Amino acid sequence: MERAPWMRGGAFLIADTPAEAVFTPEDFTAEHRLIHEAARSFVEREVRPHLAALERQDWDLTVRLLRKAGQQGLLAAEVPEAYGGLGLDKVSAALISEALAQGGSFALSHGAHVGIGTLPIVFFGSEDQKTRYLPALAAGDKFAAYALTEPESGSDALSARTTARLAPDGRHYILNGSKQFITNAAFADVFIVYAKIDGERFSAFIVERDFPGVATGPEEHKMGIKASSTRPLILQDVPVPVENLLGEPGRGHVIAFNILNIGRHKLAVGCVGGMKEAIAEAVRYAQTRRQFGRAIAEFPLIQQKLADMAIRAFVTESMCYRTTGDIDRELSADGGPADGRDAARRIAEYALECSINKVYASEALGFVVDEAVQIHGGYGYIEDYPVERMYRDARINRIFEGTNEINRLLIPEMLLRRAMKGELPLLQAAKDVEREVFNPSPDEAQGVFAAERRLLTVGKRLFLYTGGLAVQRFGQALEGEQEILAALADLAIEVYAAESALLRAEKAAERGGGRAEHQADMVRVYVREAFDRIAARSRDALAAMEEGDALRTHLAVWRKWTRYEPVNGKRMKREIAGRILAAGGYFA
Structure with missing residues (x-):
């Protein structure tokens, strides 16, 4: 299959994506909606009545609930049918994650099991390993955990000190070391453990709790996510059968990085569910809390907060399901993946978007829960109100x-x-933008969102212009200019967020219906606010790279590109808030 220009990870920065090509929540099938409703119903019926007990770390209760989830198929979505799973698409799996997110930090117990705990075996396990482990993991007869982080290696995972040495009998690897912050450690039966064979070759192993020498430490006393178990994993002369080596010796980094891609994507989808829950709580409180003789929901500043919260949730939802749809398309192309490794490779095509979603969604959730607490005032600081827990839980993301x-x-x-591998003509696009300074192309944006389209085009142009200058200015030394790299990341994140929301609104406008106007208002407000952030970030990056006449030349270009006509955001946000209040919570 020949790829269209927009069908590659990262291509959104240099190619226009047609609105009809993106997957949006409005594209959910009847089956998708049934799956989401089943997961939502499970949370309402089985999890939320027990949130207090789960927060007190009743692990027997957690295990019982996970087993019930297994009985209802909520642990089996991404396990192939051949191994007792349902083999559902990624949209279905995402909808389950979104729904479970409204079950407090029980969602982490579920997410760690079905995601980073089980998927390494799904993608990289041998036929024997899949047959031995996946049916039990899909059914909820056994639970999984992921053990990568160590006391001395967090972000620098490849510096792990846990070792694996082949025993003299040649039948076992002997593992020694410790892992830290392991979710589900209190009750997991299976751990995906990373260790260096002979202290050098970073590799992955399937370690069972019952293997001699496996132990866990005490629960960590955490700020939030108290309903999830977090303990150290201790490995002392643990004999692991050689057939439990996951993947190839010395190739553990391939498994770790691919699973992190998936974990980032799932985390972002969970943040969508968290935002919707926080908005519902904020609306409920604002409509019942009365001050100065009326409900605080009637005050414009409260309405502004609700509108901003809803807009962030809309944008995040649009981004996450766009990426999910892209991944599903990639997984179904050319007859589908040849095996699990091929599936992981196809998902990695959108590793960039997974990181973008993770950063944006976690920060958007932080903003939303903070505003929810603020709307509650002093009561938001009291444990009796759910937003207090939400605020603490959100920080870890x-x-x-x-x-x-x-x-x-x-x-x-x-x-x-x-770009260096020839997979994305990024540097050529940057050169084209540089030439456009002297030979500007005519403005071709048309339609109901023409102004927003123009701003998005300029946003991409600013990314390419700023990035091109950074490459010219620093070359290989750019790696050490972390402030510039972070600024470029922010530009890419803002472009992807704004474009995802805009494409969804364009698609909705084409279809018509009662919510198209609501989406249009959110997009018109958001694109302008995002553009202001893009403009400011690029200006500051230019000032960090040049000075004097050179800087003045760059800023002249910047000023020419960044002029635009604002809209009445106050009026739009009041209308957005009015619709949110009428609906009793988030809707799009």
Whole structure:
């Protein structure tokens, strides 16, 4: 299949994606909606009534609930049918993750099991390993955990000190070391453990709790996510059968990095569910809390907060399901993947977008829960109100799956790597933008969102112009200019977020219907606010790279590109808030 220009990871920065090509929540099938409803119903019926007990770390209850989830197929979505799973598409799996996110940090127990715990075996396991482990993991007869982080190696995972040495009998590897912050450690039966064979070759192993020498430490006393188990894993002369080596010796980094891609994507989808829950709580409180003789929902500043919260949720939802749809398309192309490794490779095509989603979604959730607490006032600081827990739980998402700082460094690194490998004509696009300074192309944006289209085009132009200058200015030394790299990452994130929301609104406008106007208002507000951030970030990056006459020349170009006519955001946000209040929570 010949790829269209927009059908590659990162191509959104240099090619226009047609609106009809993106997957949006409006494209959910009847089956997708049934799956989401089943997961949502499970949370309402089985999880939410027990949130207090789960917060007290009743692991027997957690295990019982996970087993019930297994009985209802909520652990089997991404396990192939041949191994007892359902073999569903990634949209279905994402909808389950989104729904489970409204079950407090029980969602982490579920997510760690079905995601980073099980998927390494799905993608990289041998036929024997899949047959031995996947049916039990899909059914909820056994539970999984992922053991990568160590006390001395967090973001620098490849510096792990845990070792694996082949025993004299040649039948076992002997593992020694410790892992830290292991989700599900209290009750997991199976651990995906990374260790260096002979202290050098970074590799992955399937380690069972019952193997001699496996132990866990005490629960960590965490700020939030208290309903999830987090303990150290201790390995002391643990004999692991050689057939439990996952993948190839010395190729553990391939498994780790691919699973992190998936973990980042799943985390972002979970943030969507968290935002929707926080908005519902904020609306409920704002409509019942009365001050100065009326509900605080009637005050414009409260309405502005609700509108901003809803807009962030809309944008995040649009991004996440766009990426999910792209991954599903990649997985179904050319007859589908040849095996699990091929499936992981296809997902890695959108590793860049997974990092973008992770950073944006985790920070958007942080913003939304913070505003939800603010709307509650002093009551938002009291444990009796759900937003207090939501606020504490949300903070970890900016640290999980690679800190947002690490992901901000990865985004430009991945783009440049793809450019150097000839997979993305990024540098040529940057040169074209440089030439356009002197020979501007005519403005071709048309339609109901013509103004937003123009701003998005300029946003991409600013990324390419700023990035091109950075490559020229620093060359190989750009790796050490972390502030510039983070600025470029922010530009790419803002472009992807704005474009995803715009494409969804364009698609909705084409279809018509009652929500098209609501989406249009959110997009008109958001694109302008995002553009202001893009403009400011690029200006500051230019000032960090040049000075004097050279800087003045660049800023003259910047000023020419960044002029635009604002809209009445106040009026639009009041209308957005009015619709959110009428609906009793988030809707799009």
